[in-house]
Amino acid sequence: MGIRERLSGNEAAAIAMKQINPDVVAAFPITPSTEIPQYFSTFVSNGEVDTEFVAVESEHSAMTACIGAEAAGARAMTATSANGLSFMWEQIYIASSLRLPIVMSLVNRAVSGPLNINNDHSDAMGVRDAGWIMLFSESNQEAYDNLLMAHRIAEHKDVQLPLMVCQDGFITSHSIENIELLEDDKVKSFIGEYKPEHYLLNRDEPIAVGPLDVQAYLFEHKYQQAEAMRNAKKVIAEVSKDFEELTGRKYSFFEEYKLDDAEIAIVCMNSTAGTTKFVVDELRSKGIKAGLLKIRMFRPFPSEEIAKALSHLKAVAVLDKSDSLNGAGGALFEDITSAMYTNKAQVPVINYVYGIGGRDTTSTDIESVYTDLAEIATNGGTNDFYRYLGLRK
Amino acid sequence: MAYNLKEIMATKPARFTAGHRMCAGCGAPVIGRTVLRALKNEDHAVVSCATGCMEVSTFIYPYTSWTDSFIHTAFECAAANTSGVEAAYKSLKKQGKLSSKGETKFITFGGDGGTYDIGLQSLSGAMERGTDMVYVCYDNGAYMNTGTQRSSATPKFADTTTSPAGKVIPGKMQSRKDLTKIMVGHHIPYVAQSIAINNFKDLYEKSEKAIYTEGPAFLNVLSPCPRGWGYPSEDMMELNKLAVETCYWPLYEVIDGRYVINYKPANKKPIEEFLRPQRRFKHMFKPGNEWMIQEFQAEVDKRWQELLDLEELTNK
Numbered sequence: 001m002g003i004r005e006r007l008s009g010n011e012a013a014a015i016a017m018k019q020i021n022p023d024v025v026a027a028f029p030i031t032p033s034t035e036i037p038q039y040f041s042t043f044v045s046n047g048e049v050d051t052e053f054v055a056v057e058s059e060h061s062a063m064t065a066c067i068g069a070e071a072a073g074a075r076a077m078t079a080t081s082a083n084g085l086s087f088m089w090e091q092i093y094i095a096s097s098l099r100l101p102i103v104m105s106l107v108n109r110a111v112s113g114p115l116n117i118n119n120d121h122s123d124a125m126g127v128r129d130a131g132w133i134m135l136f137s138e139s140n141q142e143a144y145d146n147l148l149m150a151h152r153i154a155e156h157k158d159v160q161l162p163l164m165v166c167q168d169g170f171i172t173s174h175s176i177e178n179i180e181l182l183e184d185d186k187v188k189s190f191i192g193e194y195k196p197e198h199y200l201l202n203r204d205e206p207i208a209v210g211p212l213d214v215q216a217y218l219f220e221h222k223y224q225q226a227e228a229m230r231n232a233k234k235v236i237a238e239v240s241k242d243f244e245e246l247t248g249r250k251y252s253f254f255e256e257y258k259l260d261d262a263e264i265a266i267v268c269m270n271s272t273a274g275t276t277k278f279v280v281d282e283l284r285s286k287g288i289k290a291g292l293l294k295i296r297m298f299r300p301f302p303s304e305e306i307a308k309a310l311s312h313l314k315a316v317a318v319l320d321k322s323d324s325l326n327g328a329g330g331a332l333f334e335d336i337t338s339a340m341y342t343n344k345a346q347v348p349v350i351n352y353v354y355g356i357g358g359r360d361t362t363s364t365d366i367e368s369v370y371t372d373l374a375e376i377a378t379n380g381g382t383n384d385f386y387r388y389l390g391l392r393k
Numbered sequence: 394m395a396y397n398l399k400e401i402m403a404t405k406p407a408r409f410t411a412g413h414r415m416c417a418g419c420g421a422p423v424i425g426r427t428v429l430r431a432l433k434n435e436d437h438a439v440v441s442c443a444t445g446c447m448e449v450s451t452f453i454y455p456y457t458s459w460t461d462s463f464i465h466t467a468f469e470c471a472a473a474n475t476s477g478v479e480a481a482y483k484s485l486k487k488q489g490k491l492s493s494k495g496e497t498k499f500i501t502f503g504g505d506g507g508t509y510d511i512g513l514q515s516l517s518g519a520m521e522r523g524t525d526m527v528y529v530c531y532d533n534g535a536y537m538n539t540g541t542q543r544s545s546a547t548p549k550f551a552d553t554t555t556s557p558a559g560k561v562i563p564g565k566m567q568s569r570k571d572l573t574k575i576m577v578g579h580h581i582p583y584v585a586q587s588i589a590i591n592n593f594k595d596l597y598e599k600s601e602k603a604i605y606t607e608g609p610a611f612l613n614v615l616s617p618c619p620r621g622w623g624y625p626s627e628d629m630m631e632l633n634k635l636a637v638e639t640c641y642w643p644l645y646e647v648i649d650g651r652y653v654i655n656y657k658p659a660n661k662k663p664i665e666e667f668l669r670p671q672r673r674f675k676h677m678f679k680p681g682n683e684w685m686i687q688e689f690q691a692e693v694d695k696r697w698q699e700l701l702d703l704e705e706l707t708n709k
Contacts, residue, residue, distance in 0.1 A: 024480045068474040072478040072481035094466045201478070203492060208452055
């Protein structure tokens with residue numbers, strides 16, 4: 001069952017793409033995601049995939065070509081990071097508004113400026129309201145698995161939205177880990193064939209895509225997008241269940257790590273969850289009831305479920321690997337606190353902005369967060385909720 | 394077979410239909426209709442369009458003037474959209490997933506703003522990659538959709554809303570970019586400059602060549618704009634004719650690098666005849682501004698001579 005391998009996160013993403021065998025890939029190099037199109041073009045050159053690889057002259061054109069290809073009736077994929085995603089920004093919104101299930105690997109990196117090529121989540125946070133499904137991955141295995149589930153979710157008739165699979169630049173993209181791959185034929189049958197209802201290349205039923213959508217219609221079209229995003233929740237749960245049956249690997253909206261009986265907990269995304277799990281284990285061995293909630297499905301955001309999972313805690317810390325520069329807290333913090341408020345989960349919540357521009361986050365850093373949480377759990381809430389972790393002062 | 398407009402109209406239904414909301418006297422719908430008529434009846438097309446007059450007036454939800462498949466996303470990337478569609482076509486065709494009847498052709502339209510300026514990068518990329526497509530620029534010499542702002546295609550001295558003819562600065566102070574030659578520099582199989590004159594013969598024939606040449610092709614077509622240029626809408630065809638007779642807009646092709654000038658006026662008309670009917674050049678005719686007309690004429694002469702030289706050079 002499965003193929004044991006050792007791969008970097010970028011290799012894992014490229015192998016997933018090879019097994020998915022998309023009709024079109026359009027991509028432009030940018031650190032740290034460059035290796036994905038690089039590996040993939042080797043598969044194209046060696047005839048291992050049916051894909052047309054479009055070596056575009058920019059990320060804007062990468063997303064535009066993906067839109068063209070997907071609207072034409074093809075499965076289209078791309079990969080990017082940071083400024084590449086920023087340059088795509090206009091087309092990111094258009095892709096979701098045209099309801100095109102494009103799948104992207106986003107290898108998270110700090111958005112300029114100043115220029116920095118290392119990991120944080122500012123790129124992903126910049127498109128969090130763009131109408132894309134966003135799945136985050138702690139490890140190479142998760143990046144691979146999320147990509148294999150992506151098309152089933154994105155192409156579902158009740159969804160038809162683009163989807164991005166995020167992983168941490170360098171931390172997972174360039175680190176080699178053990179991984180279990182699925183056999184090619186199993187991937188093929190799990191994903192199935194793409195059969196769009198309407199597409200540009202259907203000469204028997206020509207269609208027009210991308211109108212001027214005036215005030216009499218745009219509101220309703222936006223509502224349909226919102227509805228599709230709400231529908232995605234159910235579909236993600238279904239597809240994840242099928243995937244678990246096939247692989248034995250369980251994926252939920254989020255992972256609860258020793259959270260059931262925890263008193264204090266951290267909420268975070270991607271690779272930091274690995275470090276946090278290590279710290280949780282250490283604290284547990286000392287009798288401290290620490291836990292973790294790791295978000296996998298960031299868009300759609302599972303507000304109700306998260307609020308419920310956190311409601312029994314005495315204190316919660318939300319870690320944001322991006323500063324929203326709004327004077328009020330990070331993006332994940334705002335989502336979590338509004339989820340808890342609207343679902344009447346009255347728990348003190350603090351926010352840490354951390355890991356900006358690739359600043360290393362050690363187990364000692366994470367431990368200090370739990371120490372702060374323990375203090376709040378004992379002494380009650382604080383007004384000092386917007387904090388920094390690992391910042392030199 | 395000799396070109397016969399009546400016969401073409403009788404045997405080839407318009408693929409770009411009436412009911413669109415382009416202005417009366419605008420050159421663009423004439424260009425769109427003529428280009429698409431050059432398709433064989435049995436062939437299907439996927440048309441891509443940059444944001445601009447042509448897009449916002451022809452596909453206002455839920456209505457469309459395009460009988461072929463059509464896609465629009467944004468201003469600067471119509472060529473990249475076509476790249477994606479064409480890549481999908483190649484991939485799906487190879488995998489046997491598409492109907493085998495007829496061919497599908499890829500045609501892109503953009504105004505000068507979406508082509509000379511903001512869309513130049515994606516156009517250049519698509520051409521360099523050898524995309525099997527025709528890019529048609531309908532060049533009306535300014536950002537007409539947003540209200541006549543200057544573009545790099547705007548001729549020198551033209552009065553636009555961002556290069557207004559004022560008391561100190563008399564209109565746009567820079568010469569127009571020569572996009573056709575930039576496209577020639579891509580070494581693609583077919584580049585041509587055209588205009589809608591003489592029953593659209595030149596434009597129809599060049600469109601046919603461009604569509605049925607394998608690989609990338611580029612057509613630059615001058616497209617008068619009654620609002621931006623300032624002429625009565627019924628004078629559009631007359632302005633097209635004057636643009637050619639003055640050599641302001643020479644008709645030529647570059648076939649695999651070889652220049653062919655399609656029309657050399659026996660009596661090249663002075664540029665005033667093209668400038669005078671247009672409100673955007675009105676200030677050039679005020680006393681004391683004769684130098685502007687002289688300078689304009691000198692630029693037209695220089696570019697025409699350069700073209701004659703290139704034709705000679707590439708046909709040796």
